[in-house]
Amino acid sequence: MMVAGTVTVDTALRLESVSKVYGSGANAVTALDGVTVGLRRGAFTAVMGPSGSGKSTFLHCAAGLDRPTSGRVLLGGTDLAGMSENALTELRRQRIGFVFQAYNLIPSLTVEQNITLPLRFAGVKPDQGWLREIVERVGIGNRLGHRPAELSGGQQQRVAIARALVTRPEVLLADEPTGALDTRTGRQVLELLRGLVDTVGQTVLMVTHDPIAASFAHSVVFLADGRLAGELHQPTPNEIVRRLTGLGEW
Numbered sequence: 218m219m220v221a222g223t224v225t226v227d228t229a230l231r232l233e234s235v236s237k238v239y240g241s242g243a244n245a246v247t248a249l250d251g252v253t254v255g256l257r258r259g260a261f262t263a264v265m266g267p268s269g270s271g272k273s274t275f276l277h278c279a280a281g282l283d284r285p286t287s288g289r290v291l292l293g294g295t296d297l298a299g300m301s302e303n304a305l306t307e308l309r310r311q312r313i314g315f316v317f318q319a320y321n322l323i324p325s326l327t328v329e330q331n332i333t334l335p336l337r338f339a340g341v342k343p344d345q346g347w348l349r350e351i352v353e354r355v356g357i358g359n360r361l362g363h364r365p366a367e368l369s370g371g372q373q374q375r376v377a378i379a380r381a382l383v384t385r386p387e388v389l390l391a392d393e394p395t396g397a398l399d400t401r402t403g404r405q406v407l408e409l410l411r412g413l414v415d416t417v418g419q420t421v422l423m424v425t426h427d428p429i430a431a432s433f434a435h436s437v438v439f440l441a442d443g444r445l446a447g448e449l450h451q452p453t454p455n456e457i458v459r460r461l462t463g464l465g466e467w
């Protein structure tokens with residue numbers, strides 16, 4: 218029997234009572250304070266909150282880049298606590314995809330080489346069928362031989378998304394993925410992310426300051442002072458702005 222609140226096959230990633238304290242004594246800063254959030258498999262979740270509310274810390278703990286002071290993080294059935302640094306690096310490489318505001322592509326490599334780099338690190342041969350599918354899906358199939366500098370910002374972010382997908386990660390973590398893009402290009406990238414969720418069932422977690430970006434998600438989780446401060450489902454930009462206003466952000 219399934220008990221409410223336990224990890225089920227439908228939960229891709231779960232943070233349980235996660236707290237993170239940086240520093241100690243008089244310098245201690247509580248960045249996260251008992252946060253419990255579960256990401257449903259195949260859902261698009263946004264994390265928002267005022268500056269300093271703990272969004273980056275949340276993402277870093279979720280990704281195993283940072284270790285909680287207390288509480289635990291579960292990726293699928295795997296508890297990240299107690300894993301060695303090497304094991305965490307391996308887990309990130311194989312099971313999590315990352316997209317950042319800065320595209321972080323390697324300038325000397327072609328688009329195709331950039332996309333397949335995570336596989337090369339893992340010593341795995343690219344699955345040509347999957348590679349073709351993702352480059353077509355992100356719309357850069359005709360630019361595979363180009364270098365990043367020959368692409369627009371939006372195209373570079375598409376390459377970064379393809380690179381993040383190449384290992385078929387259980388969760389795609391995006392940190393302000395449209396922060397460096399103009400409104401129109403940013404919207405196209407968000408439509409792409411939402412499309413990946415709706416068509417291939419990719420689980421996506423995105424941190425953003427932008428209510429319009431967050432409105433592409435199925436749900437928005439709000440943080441304030443390191444604590445969970447509410448959640449909106451099928452959010453509209455106006456509802457998100459109203460909620461953020463209540464948190465003192467706008």
Ligand SMILES: Nc1ncnc2c1ncn2[C@@H]1O[C@H](COP(=O)(O)OP(=O)(O)OP(=O)(O)O)[C@@H](O)[C@H]1O
Pocket residue numbers: 239240246247248266267268269270271272273274275
């Ligand atoms: N390495 C660190 N050492 C000390 N304090 C830290 C560290 N990282 C974050 N903090 C503090 O933890 C709190 C939460 O920071 P965090 O970066 O997670 O917030 P955020 O919501 O992502 O902010 P922003 O929107 O401004 O990027 C802040 O008070 C911050 O100063």
